[in-house]
Amino acid sequence: MAFVFTPTADAKDPRSARKIHIRRLYDVMHLCIQRNDFERATRAWTILAHCQEVNWRTMWSTSVHILSAKNLKDPEQTVAFLRLMMLQHPEDRETILKEMVLRLIISEQYRDALDELELYLPSFPYQDNAVLHVYAGLLSMYISQPTSERISQFNPTLLRSAQTYFERAKILDPDNSMAEAFLHKIQKLNGTDDREESDEEDGLKAATSTDKPKRKRVRTEIN
Numbered sequence: 264m265a266f267v268f269t270p271t272a273d274a275k276d277p278r279s280a281r282k283i284h285i286r287r288l289y290d291v292m293h294l295c296i297q298r299n300d301f302e303r304a305t306r307a308w309t310i311l312a313h314c315q316e317v318n319w320r321t322m323w324s325t326s327v328h329i330l331s332a333k334n335l336k337d338p339e340q341t342v343a344f345l346r347l348m349m350l351q352h353p354e355d356r357e358t359i360l361k362e363m364v365l366r367l368i369i370s371e372q373y374r375d376a377l378d379e380l381e382l383y384l385p386s387f388p389y390q391d392n393a394v395l396h397v398y399a400g401l402l403s404m405y406i407s408q409p410t411s412e413r414i415s416q417f418n419p420t421l422l423r424s425a426q427t428y429f430e431r432a433k434i435l436d437p438d439n440s441m442a443e444a445f446l447h448k449i450q451k452l453n454g455t456d457d458r459e460e461s462d463e464e465d466g467l468k469a470a471t472s473t474d475k476p477k478r479k480r481v482r483t484e485i486n
Contacts, residue, residue, distance in 0.1 A: 285314055292325075301332045323348045323359070331366055338366045357392050364398055377402040393436035400428035400445060417452060425449060 292307035308329055312319040319326065323344075330341045345363045349356045360383055367376035380399040383389045407421030426449045432442040 338370045341366050393432045396428045396432035400425045
């Protein structure tokens, strides 16, 4: 466990005593998190956040962990906090958006997670993030699944969106095996894979037949 505050040698100095107290409180908070005691962790975090020595905004990931652990099924408070952090930490906004999407997925709010991605992906810097495009592709593909036994087909609009997201992810990261695998899956669902293989076979047959040398006609003489 990394310590943020290192006490000075003179423990009698009130300022040093305060630093020791803050450090111990920080340790207690992490110990409570490890033991899944989020009630005590919240109390410790609240005290730390009120200490002027602690820049709680830079420790947003700890806040998210505590908030989400207390509200597993309802991430509204966590998502609101992450939106606030995106405004205050523009340098971490891509990481924060990933965290926001994952929290919505964990709480099974797939449509909301996709809406968040659709809101941010057209703009910079999110549009150049391959992972976010893969998330959007996976969510689109999941939501496109048949919702009942009477509907046996995938939603074609969402499936096309998923394909677009995976293709974009492949352009940004050519070695992205997940994007490639799901693109292949979508092609199979659309039946384009079989058609492409059939076209390739037809082309190969045509090329083979054209490349065959024509047999020379032998002139025969009848005596």
